[in-house]
Amino acid sequence: MLMKRPKHRVFDYTPRFYKPEHDEINKKRKKVNFNNVRNIQRRKRSPIIWLALVVLLFYLYLKLSGSF
Secondary structure (H helix, E strand, O other), X not given: OOOOOOOOOXXXXXXXXXXXXXXXXXXXXXXXXXXXXXHOOOOOOOHHHHHHHHHHHHHHHHXXXXXX
């Protein structure tokens, strides 16, 4: 009672470039649950891992063949 209660802040934000037709397209995509194929990416492996694997296999080949 002795202190003022804090009020919530009100923001008056208007986007600079609002396109209503673009907003409708996004709503339709969400409704259909359509995801763009380009957004789904496979996890890429590092070339260093591939290089280490090749070197390891080459070493094992030489070790087992008796040349090394």
